[in-house]
Amino acid sequence: MKQPVVTVVGSINMDLTISTNTIPAQGETVLGNHFHTYPGGKGANQAVAASRLGAHVNMIGAVGNDVFGKGLLDHLHREGIHTNGIRTFNHVGTGTATIILSDQDNRIIVAQGANKEVTPELVSEEEAIIAESDILLMQLEIPIETVEYTLSMANSHEIPVIINPAPYQPMSENILLKAAYLTPNQLEWKQLSKHHNLENRLDQFVITQGRYGAVLYQKGEKRRLPAHLVSVEDTTGAGDAFNGALAAQLAEGADLEQAVTLANAAAALSITKQGAQTGMPSRNEVEAFLKTQ
Numbered sequence: 001m002k003q004p005v006v007t008v009v010g011s012i013n014m015d016l017t018i019s020t021n022t023i024p025a026q027g028e029t030v031l032g033n034h035f036h037t038y039p040g041g042k043g044a045n046q047a048v049a050a051s052r053l054g055a056h057v058n059m060i061g062a063v064g065n066d067v068f069g070k071g072l073l074d075h076l077h078r079e080g081i082h083t084n085g086i087r088t089f090n091h092v093g094t095g096t097a098t099i100i101l102s103d104q105d106n107r108i109i110v111a112q113g114a115n116k117e118v119t120p121e122l123v124s125e126e127e128a129i130i131a132e133s134d135i136l137l138m139q140l141e142i143p144i145e146t147v148e149y150t151l152s153m154a155n156s157h158e159i160p161v162i163i164n165p166a167p168y169q170p171m172s173e174n175i176l177l178k179a180a181y182l183t184p185n186q187l188e189w190k191q192l193s194k195h196h197n198l199e200n201r202l203d204q205f206v207i208t209q210g211r212y213g214a215v216l217y218q219k220g221e222k223r224r225l226p227a228h229l230v231s232v233e234d235t236t237g238a239g240d241a242f243n244g245a246l247a248a249q250l251a252e253g254a255d256l257e258q259a260v261t262l263a264n265a266a267a268a269l270s271i272t273k274q275g276a277q278t279g280m281p282s283r284n285e286v287e288a289f290l291k292t293q
Helices: 042-052 067-078 113-117 120-124 127-131 144-156 173-178 186-195 199-204 238-252 256-270 283-292
Strands: 005-009 013-019 034-040 056-064 082-089 095-102 105-111 135-138 161-163 206-208 214-218 221-225
Touching: 005 042, 005 127, 005 144, 005 238, 013 067, 034 042, 034 067, 042 056, 042 067, 042 135, 042 238, 056 067, 056 113, 056 120, 056 127, 067 082, 082 113, 095 113, 120 127, 120 144, 127 144, 135 144, 135 238, 144 161, 144 173, 161 238, 186 206, 199 214, 206 238, 206 256, 214 256, 221 256, 238 256, 256 283
Parallel strands: 005 056, 005 135, 013 095, 056 082, 135 161
Antiparallel strands: 013 034, 095 105, 206 214, 214 221
16 A cells, blocks of 8 residues: 655744743743753644654755754654755754643744745745645745745645644635645634635635534534543644644545544644654554544
């Protein structure tokens, strides 16, 4: 059986994570509990999730020529991700995400760094990689013009594209028309609904709702696939686990309901461990977990 090919065009960050019992108010200093650095970035997180679930994963992105960038490239190699499409830049640092964990939830501030250098020109040099993919996966931590350009390129090669519209930013009707699937969370869905008429496009959407599972539409009919009850350690990266798993399954030929079912399980398992990428489960772990549910 041919290994499914997923290409991820997106962000690569180092996550700087601190846990605290109290979120500080404006001007307030509080004591934290633990500080860790973890490989992150929505693009890289989703690439790792898809790779651990059995896909051949190509990553297109950018890092700085610094300690974080070198460490992240080494990490992606170890995860079996093909990194020929990742550029290293000297004039800008690697992207970072500062994450505050408190009360089983998180707040995140992202500094884009080298992710801003993921331009249409950079992506155009990797057209051969995209043309050989079974599915393409993107998020919105890279320039929106790059998302639109890459989407058009993938369409020209008849490669289906999943757009995870996170973090939310305004997007053109062109993106909505050309994406095979969009995977907003509940807040992103509300933002999209404010700015676009989605009534005739519902079958494109899979809406993630955290502990309440995911909603999808089939022939206009709404279906909710429930989440799984697990012990929560760190919710960072749960949405990325979902998207990476969804891409891997669809690339493999699963139908949407099957893909969402496995993606829900992958997301549940991811929050039982600290760190976004370190929490991504393997295919065997997900399948064993589903047998117990």
